[in-house]
Amino acid sequence: MKTGAVETGRTGPHPVMAAPALAFFAVFALVPLGGVVVLSMLNWDGIGAMTWAGLANWASALRDPGTYHALWLSVQVMVLSWLVQTPISLLLGVLVAARGRYRAVLGVLYFLPMLLSSAAIAIAFKALLDPNFGMSLAFGAEWLSQDWLGGADLALYVVVFVIAWQFVPFHTLLYQAGVRQIPRSLYEAAEIDGAGRMRQFLHITLPQLRYTIITSSTLMLVGSLTYFDLVYVLTAGGPGEATRILPLDMYLHGFSANQMGLASVLAVILVGAGLALALGLSKLASFGRGSQLEGA
Amino acid sequence: MRLGNRRSALLAGAVTVLLTLVTACGTSGPGANSGASAWALTGGDEQTIRTSFESWNEGHPDSAINVEFFANDAYKQKIRTAIGANDAPTLIFGWGGGTLKEWVAGGKVADLSAEIDKSPQLVDKFLPSVLETGKVEGKTYALPNNGMQPVLLYYNKDVFAKVGAEPPRTWQDLMALVPKFKQAGIAPLAIGGQSKWPQLMWEEYLVDRIGGPEVFNAIAANEPGAWSHPAIKQANRMIQELVAAGGFVKGFNSIASDSAADSALLYTGKAAMLLMGSWAYPTIKESAPDFIAEGKLGYTTFPTVEGGKGDPANIVGNPANFWAVSAQASDEDKRVALEYLSNGMMNDAYVDTLLSGGSVPPVAGIEDKFAGTDEPEYLSFVYELASDAPSFQLSWDQALSPKQADALLNNLERLFLNEITPEQFSANMDKTIER
Numbered sequence: 001m002k003t004g005a006v007e008t009g010r011t012g013p014h015p016v017m018a019a020p021a022l023a024f025f026a027v028f029a030l031v032p033l034g035g036v037v038v039l040s041m042l043n044w045d046g047i048g049a050m051t052w053a054g055l056a057n058w059a060s061a062l063r064d065p066g067t068y069h070a071l072w073l074s075v076q077v078m079v080l081s082w083l084v085q086t087p088i089s090l091l092l093g094v095l096v097a098a099r100g101r102y103r104a105v106l107g108v109l110y111f112l113p114m115l116l117s118s119a120a121i122a123i124a125f126k127a128l129l130d131p132n133f134g135m136s137l138a139f140g141a142e143w144l145s146q147d148w149l150g151g152a153d154l155a156l157y158v159v160v161f162v163i164a165w166q167f168v169p170f171h172t173l174l175y176q177a178g179v180r181q182i183p184r185s186l187y188e189a190a191e192i193d194g195a196g197r198m199r200q201f202l203h204i205t206l207p208q209l210r211y212t213i214i215t216s217s218t219l220m221l222v223g224s225l226t227y228f229d230l231v232y233v234l235t236a237g238g239p240g241e242a243t244r245i246l247p248l249d250m251y252l253h254g255f256s257a258n259q260m261g262l263a264s265v266l267a268v269i270l271v272g273a274g275l276a277l278a279l280g281l282s283k284l285a286s287f288g289r290g291s292q293l294e295g296a
Numbered sequence: 297m298r299l300g301n302r303r304s305a306l307l308a309g310a311v312t313v314l315l316t317l318v319t320a321c322g323t324s325g326p327g328a329n330s331g332a333s334a335w336a337l338t339g340g341d342e343q344t345i346r347t348s349f350e351s352w353n354e355g356h357p358d359s360a361i362n363v364e365f366f367a368n369d370a371y372k373q374k375i376r377t378a379i380g381a382n383d384a385p386t387l388i389f390g391w392g393g394g395t396l397k398e399w400v401a402g403g404k405v406a407d408l409s410a411e412i413d414k415s416p417q418l419v420d421k422f423l424p425s426v427l428e429t430g431k432v433e434g435k436t437y438a439l440p441n442n443g444m445q446p447v448l449l450y451y452n453k454d455v456f457a458k459v460g461a462e463p464p465r466t467w468q469d470l471m472a473l474v475p476k477f478k479q480a481g482i483a484p485l486a487i488g489g490q491s492k493w494p495q496l497m498w499e500e501y502l503v504d505r506i507g508g509p510e511v512f513n514a515i516a517a518n519e520p521g522a523w524s525h526p527a528i529k530q531a532n533r534m535i536q537e538l539v540a541a542g543g544f545v546k547g548f549n550s551i552a553s554d555s556a557a558d559s560a561l562l563y564t565g566k567a568a569m570l571l572m573g574s575w576a577y578p579t580i581k582e583s584a585p586d587f588i589a590e591g592k593l594g595y596t597t598f599p600t601v602e603g604g605k606g607d608p609a610n611i612v613g614n615p616a617n618f619w620a621v622s623a624q625a626s627d628e629d630k631r632v633a634l635e636y637l638s639n640g641m642m643n644d645a646y647v648d649t650l651l652s653g654g655s656v657p658p659v660a661g662i663e664d665k666f667a668g669t670d671e672p673e674y675l676s677f678v679y680e681l682a683s684d685a686p687s688f689q690l691s692w693d694q695a696l697s698p699k700q701a702d703a704l705l706n707n708l709e710r711l712f713l714n715e716i717t718p719e720q721f722s723a724n725m726d727k728t729i730e731r
Contacts, residue, residue: 045398045698045699046376046377046380047379047380047398047399047402047404048398048401049402126552126555129550130547130550130551130557131546131547132483132545132547132557132566133557133560145546147546147547147549147550148547148550149490149547149549149550150489150546150547150548150549150550150551151549152713152715235490236369236490236552238490238549238550238709239489239490239549239550239709240549240709240710240713240715241706241710255373255377256373256698256702257698257699257703258376258698258699258702259699
């Protein structure tokens with residue numbers, strides 16, 4: 001009950017000060033979200049009149065194998081992205097965090113992709129991966145002339161690779177910052193105890209980066225639900241439906257087939273999946289919460 | 297907070313990619329809300345349209361029209377959103393057909409019939425068959441703004457000479473050419489599969505050659521089971537045979553037609569043939585003028601199919617593109633747009649620019665003008681082909697409602713990928729027939 005006493009006596013900011021933020025949240029987040037839920041129960045082609053559809057759109061979305069295919073692709077992209085990006089950005093972050101002139105130069109190079117827009121990255125990779133005019137022609141290497149984006153079995157992995165190319169720099173930056181926060185004294189103590197580099201990494205760096213890993217993973221996993229622009233420009237969901245991830249499926253239903261109601265259903269599903277994922281991750285993150293220095 | 301973020305991030309993503317795609321190709325100019333505006337497509341007849349608006353704006357500074365150009369695939373989605381949001385340009389570039397019908401049904405485009413009765417010179421110059429595509433239930437909503445666009449089989453004469461081959465006259469000829477070119481390390485056919493609609497051209501022609509135009513007319517009339525017609529199934533089997541034989545260039549599913557990589561394959565000699573609308577000609581002329589000047593670009597009609605019911609003179613494609621006038625535009629902007637349509641568009645200079653770019657406008661009695669151009673043979677070939685064709689079928693993705701067209705393009709892509717059989721294609725498409 002000690003904490004309760006402290007709280008009543010606290011002269012913190014008045015709740016009213018949150019009002020502007022809450023109002024913005026209501027107007028720009030809750031109202032549109034409600035709108036999408038309503039739209040998911042209407043038939044609308046984007047131009048003509050809206051007619052009430054009830055749960056028909058929901059039924060047809062849930063009956064359509066395409067929805068589950070898109071969802072499954074999104075899960076694959078999410079998991080693969082995490083598996084590819086986490087180790088790379090963790091190692092790069094550790095590498096770049098140490099002092100040194102060459103590391104700084106390398107660091108700058110690593111961060112270049114962050115400066116490019118997704119559309120620019122997609123267009124550049126599309127040109128590079130073109131089996132007839134791309135890298136194979138530029139470097140005169142025949143083996144580079146694979147059907148990178150045109151083969152149903154390869155396209156998804158290429159997409160995951162390009163996504164990684166775009167986002168690894170950001171996560172590297174996170175890890176770099178995380179590593180620089182680890183007190184030097186821990187490493188000095190380890191050295192005195194005779195621990196090698198590998199042991200230092202496993203027993204100091206990794207545990208100390210726990211929260212950075214959770215933050216980075218949350219951003220990666222939840223963010224992967226919104227990958228859209230890159231995939232749209234790179235493959236447009238093709239070949240066939242090999243890269244038609246859920247956000248793209250939603251967009252194509254809405255803006256190619258002009259079924260705004262059906263697209264809204266997918267949007268709501270996407271919101272639900274993202275919310276569940278974010279909640280789950282924050283549960284995981286708070287599990288065993290303690291001091292950053294705990295276990296040092 | 298996360299809810300809103302995700303939704304808006306998605307929307308922002310969608311908008312961003314459109315804007316990025318679109319601004320990359322658009323011209324900068326005064327804001328869309330000041331005065332009349334027009335949106336058109338890049339490539340093809342872009343230069344003619346650009347020149348026409350420039351000279352119109354010079355001559356009419358008080359009623360200037362701000363024109364912007366967009367890539368085809370991005371434009372089709374952008375224009376719909378804009379029209380739905382009552383934010384369309386004054387002059388809307390379109391294809392006629394099912395999309396125009398939807399715009400009319402939604403009350404989004406103006407009925408021009410009254411204007412035409414007042415000033416018949418608006419339409420007098422055009423070929424009546426082409427004007428038809430701009431009409432909905434007998435009323436004119438759109439006027440042709442560029443060349444007639446039959447789909448032709450273009451080929452690279454150099455490459456044909458190299459392997460000692462003749463352009464195909466029949467489907468057997470075409471199939472026989474496939475191994476010949478493959479042996480020589482040349483792709484038999486270029487195609488922009490990622491854009492999907494280039495694949496539709498194969499479907500349209502084969503179905504027409506096998507079963508005649510009635511097959512699609514039944515589909516357009518929403519007759520139940522119309523997609524299960526034997527001609528459709530046979531055409532689809534032939535398409536899959538061609539794909540299996542390696543007829544299409546490596547990686548064709550990742551080539552977007554918007555980037556003109558398909559025509560580049562043709563003029564660089566990496567591919568021997570390209571089935572494409574006649575708008576490919578101005579595009580090639582723009583990017584590889586020497587290729588055309590040296591007479592290396594060959595062109596012919598789609599091969600005949602043995603035992604087919606369709607007239608081999610039938611063509612598919614787009615009779616032209618059209619300008620519709622937004623119903624939401626202010627009276628002043630509408631007046632400017634109409635004035636431009638009657639005086640600025642398809643005047644002598646306009647027709648001459650189209651011709652010199654390699655496009656044939658749907659204007660009656662222009663045969664005499666061909667002689668003065670660089671490529672009289674090609675122009676009269678297209679003109680005669682288009683004006684003499686017993687049937688000129690509008691591209692199916694434009695003739696059908698957008699919802700059906702989307703299903704068609706998706707199923708066709710899967711057919712090309714061998715993911716579905718011709719029977720599954722027919723079954724899937726029959727479900728889209730609207731009662």
